[in-house]
Amino acid sequence: MTSRIVVIPTRRAHSNHAEVARSIGVDIIAGRYAEGTRLPGDAEMIAMFGVSRPVLRESVKTLVAKGLLTTKARVGTVVRERAAWNMFDADVLAWHLDAGIDKRFLNDLAEIRLAVEPRAAVLAATHCSEDDLVELRRCMDRMRLEASDSVGFADADLALHVAVAHASGNLFMRSIGHVIEAALRASFLLSAPVEAEDRDTVLLWHQKIVDAIAAGDAEGASEAMVYVIHNGMSRHEGTVIEIAPPAPVPSADTGE
Numbered sequence: 001m002t003s004r005i006v007v008i009p010t011r012r013a014h015s016n017h018a019e020v021a022r023s024i025g026v027d028i029i030a031g032r033y034a035e036g037t038r039l040p041g042d043a044e045m046i047a048m049f050g051v052s053r054p055v056l057r058e059s060v061k062t063l064v065a066k067g068l069l070t071t072k073a074r075v076g077t078v079v080r081e082r083a084a085w086n087m088f089d090a091d092v093l094a095w096h097l098d099a100g101i102d103k104r105f106l107n108d109l110a111e112i113r114l115a116v117e118p119r120a121a122v123l124a125a126t127h128c129s130e131d132d133l134v135e136l137r138r139c140m141d142r143m144r145l146e147a148s149d150s151v152g153f154a155d156a157d158l159a160l161h162v163a164v165a166h167a168s169g170n171l172f173m174r175s176i177g178h179v180i181e182a183a184l185r186a187s188f189l190l191s192a193p194v195e196a197e198d199r200d201t202v203l204l205w206h207q208k209i210v211d212a213i214a215a216g217d218a219e220g221a222s223e224a225m226v227y228v229i230h231n232g233m234s235r236h237e238g239t240v241i242e243i244a245p246p247a248p249v250p251s252a253d254t255g256e
Contacts, residue, residue, distance in 0.1 A: 020049050020059035022095060028068050028079050029092075030099035039069070039077040066092055088175065093182040101186060109183040110233050114226065116176050117161065121221035124167035125213045132167035136210045139163055143206065148199045149192040158184050160206060164225070167213065184232075191235040201231060 027033050039045065045056055060077055063069040067084045071077050086092055096105060124132065142156035161180045165173045193202045205228045212220035 016051050017055045017058040017062065020051055020055060021062040022091070022098070023049070024059065025063060025066070025068055025091065025095040026098045028063075029095050033079045035079050035081045037079045038075065039079070041076070068092070088178060090178040090181075093178055097182060097186060106183075106186060106233070109179060109186070110229055112176075112179055113183055113229050116173060117164065117180070117229065118222040118225045120165045120168040120170065120173045120176075121209060121213065121225040122168075122218040123170055123173070124164050125216050125218040125221045127169040128167040128213055132163065133210075133214055135163045136160060136167070136213065140203075140207055140210055143203060148202075149194050153192070154184060154188040157188070157202075157206070160209075164209065164213070187232045187235070193235065198235065202228075205231065 024033075024039070033039060040048070042053060042056060046053060049056065051059075060069060060071065064071060066089050067080060067086045069077055070080050128136075139156050139160035143153055143160070146152035146156060158181055161184070162174075162177045165176060165180070168174070193199045205224055208224035209221055209228065212218075212224055
């Protein structure tokens with residue numbers, strides 16, 4: 001059965017080479033250039049985009065660095081297999097939203113979040129500083145002030161999740177911010193918590209994350225984070241499939 005495809009528009013690039021890279025990247029991700037396909041020659045691409053050769057080459061270099069393309073002598077520029085793409089790259093994630101996402105992609109985003117964010121919450125409950133708590137509470141205050149379907153609410157929600165990752169003290173967990181951003185943007189645009197009951201649930205469980213971290217309750221912080229991620233997915237279950245609950249997350253002081 002084919003999944004419904006949902007397009008989530010993102011911000012356009014600001015420079016010529018970045019816009020050309022975005023356009024080619026979206027075409028690759030959408031399957032208009034299949035894996036193993038050779039791109040058209042420079043002359044054709046230059047005419048297609050109306051840019052100079054240096055701009056085109058800079059665009060190709062960008063896509064090579066992100067794992068979407070490879071250049072081979074006497075062969076040309078070839079689309080790499082999907083497994084080689086850097087899915088943690090902010091642009092690659094954004095281009096997926098531009099190309100159109102289905103329930104498989106949304107589930108993949110949720111599963112990587114479930115693999116990382118509950119553990120980040122555990123570590124945050126153990127390692128957070130007073131500054132971290134101030135930021136978490138500031139994000140909650142922003143969420144309460146903003147309308148549920150506003151950009152401000154979505155930004156505050158993202159900022160809170162990023163703040164949890166930062167409070168974990170783990171540099172690798174901090175780098176997952178782009179994945180969280182892509183997931184939350186898709187979730188927000190598909191189904192913002194506009195109903196009063198949905199809004200109350202979202203605010204309640206985000207507050208539980210903050211309160212558990214503040215209390216040093218690693219297990220409570222992890223459980224609240226898992227609930228928040230599952231709740232976000234359940235609001236648009238017509239687009240996504242159910243995700244199995246993750247295995248229990250060990251506390252930071254168990255040594256596991």
